[in-house]
Amino acid sequence: MTFRLRAAHIDDLEHLYEMAKLTGGGFTNLPADRAALTKKLERADEAFSKTYEELGDDQFTLVLENTETGQVRGTCQLFSQVGQQWPFYSYRLNTLTQHSRELDRTVRAELLSLTTDLEGCSEVGGLFLHPGERAGGLGLLLARSRYLFVAMHRPRFADRILAELRGVIDDRGGSPFWDGVAGRFFGMTFQEADYFNAINGNQFIADLMPKHPVYVAMLGDEAKKVIGVPHPTGRAAMRMLENEGFSFEGYVDIFDGGPTMTARTDQVRSISQAVPGKLSATDLDIGERALVATGTLGTFRSAYGMREIADDGSVAIDALCAETLGVGEGDEVWSVAR
Known part of the structure; x- marks a missing residue:
């Protein structure tokens, strides 16, 4: 499924x-x-x-x-x-510390504020x-x-x-x-x-x-x-x-x-490791497992897939992921390693 x-x-x-x-x-x-x-x-x-x-x-x-x-x-x-x-x-949850010289005792009480x-x-x-x-x-x-x-x-x-x-x-x-x-x-x-x-x-x-x-x-x-x-x-x-x-x-x-x-x-x-890239191919056979997303606001969608990032920042993903997301070559996707 x-x-x-x-x-x-x-x-x-x-x-x-x-x-x-x-x-x-x-x-x-x-x-x-x-x-x-x-x-x-x-x-x-x-x-x-x-x-x-x-x-x-x-x-x-x-x-x-x-x-x-x-x-x-x-x-x-x-x-x-x-x-x-x-x-x-x-x-x-924090701590209140109190000390008594006469008793030579320090008491630490936990408080919920x-x-x-x-x-x-x-x-x-x-x-x-x-x-x-x-x-x-x-x-x-x-x-x-x-x-x-x-x-x-x-x-x-x-x-x-x-x-x-x-x-x-x-x-x-x-x-x-x-x-x-x-x-x-x-x-x-x-x-x-x-x-x-x-x-x-x-x-x-x-x-x-x-x-x-x-x-x-x-x-x-x-x-x-x-x-x-x-x-x-x-x-x-x-x-x-x-x-x-x-x-x-x-x-x-x-x-x-x-x-x-x-x-x-x-x-x-x-968030810090998520990267955008244009799709260069949608028939990747072997690649890094990743989460892949596309769309803006109401058209946002994401799925698991495989990716391969080229030196120029373009991205190749597998056919099933491309079909699930409804994307093709030239579309922008964001991805992060799974």
Whole structure:
């Protein structure tokens, strides 16, 4: 089977809705709500239709399509600049050191402080792959194609980029972190708060959450254990982010305590190593395995293939990749080694 990633459009609504029902909760960027998903797709259509090349407040949605069946089997999103419609809240894990001369004792206390430090960053998120397709490197295709999109539309994205990983969710669909921290103030279950956030945004956090730092030592053991820990299904995603140059700098999600990874945009490996080139041939037999992309905004598409870069910067790719992307000699493609 052959897959390509392409721009999502409004007629992908039912595909996204069916996948959203499989996420198991805690997946704010893919709510199982048709109205919310429709708004996302409409916003993406608006972003794809913009002609100016500058940093704005855009959300781009991409989908993974089986080119043989037309089925959509995965999705991911990019946000050009977070915190523009409503504040982008995180907890920052830091340490307060205090010393007593009389006791000759130094005490170091870990604190969770509510912050909007990451406002203005770009974000890669909303990555979900259908459970039936979690093999063959399709998760890597979804994840890294986002960076090719950024490289191909660099003026539309900020100089710093983040990725939020879903935190630990228990067997009941609840969050030990939410129960131990924010849930004490809101009188809402994690599922209720997560759903409300997905549909309405998190301004209610600003309205009701105490602004004082939370001492980690005062939390229950179950909440402590999951601070900055990704959901078991997200551990591979965390490793992929680290391989791209992202790091954990103490920022955690205010709902489930999952880690937020950050990087300088131009230092992300798949962005810094992505290169453009004109196609010189589309019948390559043996070459370097690569991710190859073409198109602009709404016509963006990417797929796996083989490439060979000539001294003059032109690129040869294999016939299957060329067919999947719908490109021919003379067309421009971007690529990065797989």
